[in-house]
Amino acid sequence: MAITYIESRIRGERLSKTLVTTPPFLFLLLFFLIPSLIMVVASFRYPGEFGGLASFFPVPGEEETGLTLENYGYFFGDFIYAQIFLKSFGVAALTTLICLVMAYPVALLIARSPKKSRDLMVLLCVLPFASNFLVRVYAWMIILGPFDLLFSRFAVIIGMVYVHLPFMILPLYTNLEKHDPVLLDAAQDLGANAWHRFWKITFPMSLPGIFSGAALVFIPVLGMFAIPEILGGKDDWLVGNMIKESFLGTRDWPFGAMLSMILTLCVLAIAGFMTVLTRRGTRHA
Amino acid sequence: MALLEVKGVSRRFDDFTAVNHVDFSVTTGEFFTLLGPSGCGKTTLLRMIAGFDQPDSGSILLDGIDLKDTPPEKRPIHTVFQSYALFPHMTVEQNIAFPLRMARQPEEEIRKKIRETLDLVALRDRAKRYPHELSGGQKQRVALARGLVNRPRLLLLDEPLGALDAKLREQMQIELIALQRDIGVTFVFVTHAQEEALALSHRIAVMNHGRIEQLDEPDRIYGSPKNRFVADFIGNVNMHDATVEALDDTLTLALGKLGPIKAPRHKNQEVQIGMSGAFIIRPEQVSIRAADEPSPDPNQFVGTVNDFLYTGDVTTYIVDLPDGERLEALLPNSAPGRAKFFELGDPVRVSWKAEAGAFLDT
Numbered sequence A: 001m002a003i004t005y006i007e008s009r010i011r012g013e014r015l016s017k018t019l020v021t022t023p024p025f026l027f028l029l030l031f032f033l034i035p036s037l038i039m040v041v042a043s044f045r046y047p048g049e050f051g052g053l054a055s056f057f058p059v060p061g062e063e064e065t066g067l068t069l070e071n072y073g074y075f076f077g078d079f080i081y082a083q084i085f086l087k088s089f090g091v092a093a094l095t096t097l098i099c100l101v102m103a104y105p106v107a108l109l110i111a112r113s114p115k116k117s118r119d120l121m122v123l124l125c126v127l128p129f130a131s132n133f134l135v136r137v138y139a140w141m142i143i144l145g146p147f148d149l150l151f152s153r154f155a156v157i158i159g160m161v162y163v164h165l166p167f168m169i170l171p172l173y174t175n176l177e178k179h180d181p182v183l184l185d186a187a188q189d190l191g192a193n194a195w196h197r198f199w200k201i202t203f204p205m206s207l208p209g210i211f212s213g214a215a216l217v218f219i220p221v222l223g224m225f226a227i228p229e230i231l232g233g234k235d236d237w238l239v240g241n242m243i244k245e246s247f248l249g250t251r252d253w254p255f256g257a258m259l260s261m262i263l264t265l266c267v268l269a270i271a272g273f274m275t276v277l278t279r280r281g282t283r284h285a
Numbered sequence B: 001m002a003l004l005e006v007k008g009v010s011r012r013f014d015d016f017t018a019v020n021h022v023d024f025s026v027t028t029g030e031f032f033t034l035l036g037p038s039g040c041g042k043t044t045l046l047r048m049i050a051g052f053d054q055p056d057s058g059s060i061l062l063d064g065i066d067l068k069d070t071p072p073e074k075r076p077i078h079t080v081f082q083s084y085a086l087f088p089h090m091t092v093e094q095n096i097a098f099p100l101r102m103a104r105q106p107e108e109e110i111r112k113k114i115r116e117t118l119d120l121v122a123l124r125d126r127a128k129r130y131p132h133e134l135s136g137g138q139k140q141r142v143a144l145a146r147g148l149v150n151r152p153r154l155l156l157l158d159e160p161l162g163a164l165d166a167k168l169r170e171q172m173q174i175e176l177i178a179l180q181r182d183i184g185v186t187f188v189f190v191t192h193a194q195e196e197a198l199a200l201s202h203r204i205a206v207m208n209h210g211r212i213e214q215l216d217e218p219d220r221i222y223g224s225p226k227n228r229f230v231a232d233f234i235g236n237v238n239m240h241d242a243t244v245e246a247l248d249d250t251l252t253l254a255l256g257k258l259g260p261i262k263a264p265r266h267k268n269q270e271v272q273i274g275m276s277g278a279f280i281i282r283p284e285q286v287s288i289r290a291a292d293e294p295s296p297d298p299n300q301f302v303g304t305v306n307d308f309l310y311t312g313d314v315t316t317y318i319v320d321l322p323d324g325e326r327l328e329a330l331l332p333n334s335a336p337g338r339a340k341f342f343e344l345g346d347p348v349r350v351s352w353k354a355e356a357g358a359f360l361d362t
Ligand SMILES: Nc1ncnc2c1ncn2[C@@H]1O[C@H](COP(=O)(O)OP(=O)(O)OP(=O)(O)O)[C@@H](O)[C@H]1O
Pocket: B013, B018, B036, B037, B038, B039, B040, B041, B042, B043, B044, B045, B192
């Protein structure tokens, strides 16, 4: 009797778990996994004559049907593509670093403010999201125009940092806010001055926040095309611009698909590396 | 010469006085305890000694030198916090090494001292663990080790045993006494647990509302409390309103509607006939026997057992006196198999010697 009750409870729990998890699972399957697979396949196909893809099945008189490694051949055949990738990684890394340096004091200030004012300060940090992304980027054209700084790598970095700064502040703040202030008292009591208190206690304990903030800035910056297009010059193109151009400009879908495959693989590799780093840095938490 | 001198120290928060004109000094090698109820200003006082807070008036001296302008990191004083405050991202070893690294000691010296200190607190096998992998008692020992490793002049301990369960607490008390004796570091220990204070300390300052009510050795604090607060706060006590009826070498007190009793007269005690105050006596000083058994004691009353509390080693009887007041008497359960001597409602005779108890006028 008791056993059947427990069994039915377990079964009921399983059923409700299934009910709750099925819709998001189906959504991801439908709108993430399947399109990704389509992209993987597309990157191994020939382009259609007027955009799109060439036929997968043999067509009489057509040579370019079925699967090919040609797209990847283009990429590895010309150093210019790798160069754009490297440049994009450089821009992303620099943006991440600048965001980190700028966000850390802000996050620290918010985390050490009285509880009452913290929410307001966080709200102020995310307030820019209330206006349209493109409007904000165009605003920088107006700001930078008179100084003759527009259409340069510098303008691109400014735009990137400006747009992504909140994504660094928020995870950092969330981490710093959890630090127990008594630890700083203890460190000071044991002989640590302000410099050591920061570098020996606050900073190492905030590493998980730094890593998640870095991921939230670095990855979107890699794929960003709007900012380089609006604020950058012709040679400030990044991977994102190349991909966009392949799909919408030259209408060489397989080439664009191949570029985004390589970008995805790079991001996955970096994410994996960061996970290992974070694990090592936060074994204690 | 005194190691630490606290002279007329006061600390106010807005119009609330947390520490009120506190004076005491601690000598080298002493185990000094600040004991008092929650909110009486113990932590505030400790924070001022550590340097995290400044007194509004008065001064704190270490080795005769005013500490006013010395920041916490420069004071040769370490604190063991109630929450331990171990650094979660450092191993046990790194935690203990922290004060040594801050003092820029040579790496070789650091390794040697860590090894010694780990042995001292029996944590050698936990050296590479992180704090979250330790039990409460182990964390406690790491905090202690970290505070002691570079031999501060003074170690402040703010209710360091507060978070431990009773058994572990007792064990840590024993370890703490041994440790303090072996390494000779001066301790200023804060607690609101009176048994702990009595068991550990060389001297105790009993605090209430930011003031020191009495500063004495444990047996004096327990045996000769200066006022009602101390008597009541330390251990169990029977307290009865009393008026001085006659005085010579001893006092004769009127206990309300009860007959007169004899009480000892302490030297230096200013008493006059007609003075009113309280008579106090500890439960273990009160003998209890069946009402029909005679007692040789000069002070005795017959009452009835209202309740009793069996606590293993002793039974505490609560006796209703003829005037309606209650008196607690303690009886050791030394006779095997006899947990109960008296039943509820039994008539009993309570009595005590002329030299037991005390008259307090404050
Ligand atoms: N920063 C502060 N601002 C205002 N009031 C304070 C502050 N710090 C302490 N107090 C008050 O001072 C009084 C003494 O506090 P303290 O922490 O010293 O008590 P305590 O004796 O350590 O008590 P406990 O045993 O509960 O730790 C309390 O009433 C507290 O509310």
